[in-house]
Amino acid sequence: MAAKKGNKSKVPTFHDRAIDIIKKIPRGKVATYGQIAAYAGNPRGARQVVWILNSSWHKHNLPWHRVINSRGRISLKPGSGFETQKKLLQKEGVKFSRDNSIDKGKYLWLPELL
DNA sequence: AACCTGACTTCGG
DNA sequence: TCCGAAGCCAGGT
DSSP states (O other): OOOOOOOOSSOHHHHHHHHHHHHOOOOTTTTTTTHHHHTTTTTHHHHHHHHHHHHHHHHEEEEGGGGOOOOOOOSSTTTTHHHHHHHHHHHOOOOOOOOOOOOOOHHHHGGGGG
């Protein structure tokens, strides 16, 4: 029978998948908002990922610091988390260039490699 | 329901 | 490389 409304075992939503994916980003690697959104099923859901990080990182213990923008840089502003994120990444072995950019070819997480 | 906001992304200049 | 505009999506007011 078709899925009933009252059925709690719902099909994973974009939100659920995104969280699941973020949790899988290995230590020492990073992923972009768009990348996560794409793997979660919506290539244009980068902004949703942002919302998710803000609303659920603490509930799901997400490695929010491993999420960066498509330019390979931290999107947070100095004084609003930038320093914290940079520090956490460096602690995991991720190196930053002088302009605070990360070498994507080296640290970008590639799920297909798993 | 309209409007605003956000850790985005891509494109053009 | 930097900036602005446009496109995108969902939650909060």
